[in-house]
Amino acid sequence: MAGSENITPTPGGPKQALPPKGFLTWYGGIHRLRDLHLRGGAFLGPGLLWLSVFLALPTLGLLALSFARRGDFGDISWAFTLENYRRLLGYGLFGWSPDYLIILGRSLWVGLVTTALCALLAYPLTFYIASRPPKTRTWLLFLLVVPFWTNVVVRTYAWLLILSPQLPPAKIMAFLGFIPAGAPLYPGSVATFLGMVATFLPFMALPLYSSVERLNWELLEAARDLYASRWQVFTQAILPQTRPGLTVGVIVTFIPAMAMFVVTDLLGGAKYMLIGNLIQHQFGQSRDWPFGAALCLALMFLTMLGLIFYRRYAGGEIGAAGSGRGKETRS
Amino acid sequence: MTGQIELGLFVAQVQKSFGSHKALKGVDLEVRKGEFFTLLGPSGCGKTTLLRIIAGLELPDSGHVFLGGRDITRLPAAKRQVNTVFQSYALFPHLNVFENVAFGLKARNVEPPEVRKRVVENLEMLDLLGLEKRYPHQLSGGQKQRVALARALVNNPDILLLDEPMSALDARLRAQVQEDLRRLQRAVGQTFILVTHDQDEAMVVSDRIAVMKDGLVEQVGDPREVYSKPRNKFVAEFLGAANIIQARRDGGRVVTTLGSFDLSTAPQWDEGALAIRPEHILLGDAPQSDANWVQAEVREAIYRGQSLDLWLAAASERNDCLDPLRLRVRTHSKGRLAPGDQVSLFFPPEDLVALENRSLTE
Numbered sequence: 001m002a003g004s005e006n007i008t009p010t011p012g013g014p015k016q017a018l019p020p021k022g023f024l025t026w027y028g029g030i031h032r033l034r035d036l037h038l039r040g041g042a043f044l045g046p047g048l049l050w051l052s053v054f055l056a057l058p059t060l061g062l063l064a065l066s067f068a069r070r071g072d073f074g075d076i077s078w079a080f081t082l083e084n085y086r087r088l089l090g091y092g093l094f095g096w097s098p099d100y101l102i103i104l105g106r107s108l109w110v111g112l113v114t115t116a117l118c119a120l121l122a123y124p125l126t127f128y129i130a131s132r133p134p135k136t137r138t139w140l141l142f143l144l145v146v147p148f149w150t151n152v153v154v155r156t157y158a159w160l161l162i163l164s165p166q167l168p169p170a171k172i173m174a175f176l177g178f179i180p181a182g183a184p185l186y187p188g189s190v191a192t193f194l195g196m197v198a199t200f201l202p203f204m205a206l207p208l209y210s211s212v213e214r215l216n217w218e219l220l221e222a223a224r225d226l227y228a229s230r231w232q233v234f235t236q237a238i239l240p241q242t243r244p245g246l247t248v249g250v251i252v253t254f255i256p257a258m259a260m261f262v263v264t265d266l267l268g269g270a271k272y273m274l275i276g277n278l279i280q281h282q283f284g285q286s287r288d289w290p291f292g293a294a295l296c297l298a299l300m301f302l303t304m305l306g307l308i309f310y311r312r313y314a315g316g317e318i319g320a321a322g323s324g325r326g327k328e329t330r331s
Numbered sequence: 332m333t334g335q336i337e338l339g340l341f342v343a344q345v346q347k348s349f350g351s352h353k354a355l356k357g358v359d360l361e362v363r364k365g366e367f368f369t370l371l372g373p374s375g376c377g378k379t380t381l382l383r384i385i386a387g388l389e390l391p392d393s394g395h396v397f398l399g400g401r402d403i404t405r406l407p408a409a410k411r412q413v414n415t416v417f418q419s420y421a422l423f424p425h426l427n428v429f430e431n432v433a434f435g436l437k438a439r440n441v442e443p444p445e446v447r448k449r450v451v452e453n454l455e456m457l458d459l460l461g462l463e464k465r466y467p468h469q470l471s472g473g474q475k476q477r478v479a480l481a482r483a484l485v486n487n488p489d490i491l492l493l494d495e496p497m498s499a500l501d502a503r504l505r506a507q508v509q510e511d512l513r514r515l516q517r518a519v520g521q522t523f524i525l526v527t528h529d530q531d532e533a534m535v536v537s538d539r540i541a542v543m544k545d546g547l548v549e550q551v552g553d554p555r556e557v558y559s560k561p562r563n564k565f566v567a568e569f570l571g572a573a574n575i576i577q578a579r580r581d582g583g584r585v586v587t588t589l590g591s592f593d594l595s596t597a598p599q600w601d602e603g604a605l606a607i608r609p610e611h612i613l614l615g616d617a618p619q620s621d622a623n624w625v626q627a628e629v630r631e632a633i634y635r636g637q638s639l640d641l642w643l644a645a646a647s648e649r650n651d652c653l654d655p656l657r658l659r660v661r662t663h664s665k666g667r668l669a670p671g672d673q674v675s676l677f678f679p680p681e682d683l684v685a686l687e688n689r690s691l692t693e
Contacts, residue, residue: 216419216421218417218418218419218421219421219423221388221408221415221417221421222415222417222421222422222423223423223434224388224407224408224409225386225387225388225408225409225413225414225415225483226414226434226435226438226482226483226486227409227410227435227438227439227486228409228434228438229409229438232438236423236426236434237423240423240424240425241424
């Protein structure tokens, strides 16, 4: 039989089956190593180029800019100075004031609270969606994405309308005595977080849903079977399994929430100055680009710090918690 | 309630439906304290549902579950002295072996020194010492299964439930684990209830077996009883190969197309079916006129190493029988038989079982 010749271990036979020197197999194909490197480079190249040109270079530019000085007419004078950072820390023309630090702290606070509220709301929401039949699930996820179709400014103006004195929410609050009659429900921190959560909930819910959908329910049952309380079921069975989704949700919510100024501006009023507003001011009205750059870098630093903190104390690596997921089989 | 029921588990008229599918259609069971009980049946027979009801992970639509004389039907899983070894083991991936085993004790606020002592005891019993710091993904299938066992047993449950715990193991390891499991149950003396679709596994480990089909219990008995005295065709065929022969009663004897037979236990019906295991039919040379002897021709011989399986066409007593009855006989693998050989078969009266009449219509 001709076919059996390939399998029979004859001298020289197996050697022929090996790829020649300098070649290797890669997912069923036989390639030269150099070609594979080239191909990898070709795939990686465009993305790398894009990030270098539009992210890495501008960031380096910002770094350089943050050590420059504002010229008298809002131009940039290239002289190395730490003035912008000193100013950020509160050392200004009129002695020390914590204004900028307060703004930074407040931004951090707004980012943290928004992220926490979103996570708190996203858990029941995603469990509800995941528990629906497949067709309903698709619709609910679609509804979750619908707000993305409208600009955030327009959506926030809609909130102003909803919270206006003429509509039921404000009227009810006035009736209950929380606000004076005829007053709107904005500006204030309640309105701010209402708007922030409405804006960022999909950012948290979508990645979390991807984890909840693949949940191994047997672990929840095992926890119950082993006398766990409801809280222990959450911390021991649900949280470890949904941590990858939660981590992604925290990152994509926290970063933009820290820098958000549209929602906070409109719903929080002018007294709630955040770092987002401040940066916008430096590049806009004040024309103080070097100080704006320093603020940008401070924001990046704070965000990094927040994420490092999260990873150290809550998150773990993205995707790592999913590695132990059991096979979900039941006859 | 009698004393016996107070001690063990008692399932009374349990029904459960999922939508229009009736998973359990009124199951009655009694599991004695300290026995190894097996729920055996094909997939979809309701055995896992019944196990989950006993565990408290599912509520029955009607009926009751008693444990130690107490009605536990509506008691949540976390309040039952019943622990489960899940099919996929359901070990907590973020906890190491020690923490997994300690889970149930910690959840009930047992003092740390006591937790440590009991966990170590159980790890030792299941040969897991030295693996305390490993995480589930660093364990082999057999180790995971033993951790799951330790995690359940450490709580000293009244009943240990095992949901197809061997299905993820390869065949060789499975045979080993079955024997280990039986020894373990003897050693700890706790009540074990196992769910399986593997009849060999059920026979190896069990004190008693309940054979289930379509949400009902077909027969309960010790392995020998269920295997050699099946009540109906389903039980006969599910527990191994069986020859089913149509028959009618004629005085003290039973008449079939193969001839007339003596039975040690007379059938309850006038017309019904007989069952006999392939290995219970004996080959020999005999006066063919005698009752319980049948002449047959070998059609196919299958060598299986430990046995030789023969497919035989039995010579019918009546010549108008167009399709000769096919018989399956399992004999010594030393025998050298080839298609075309003529053999005489003896059907021992004590091995011929009259099936219940219900089986005729199935």
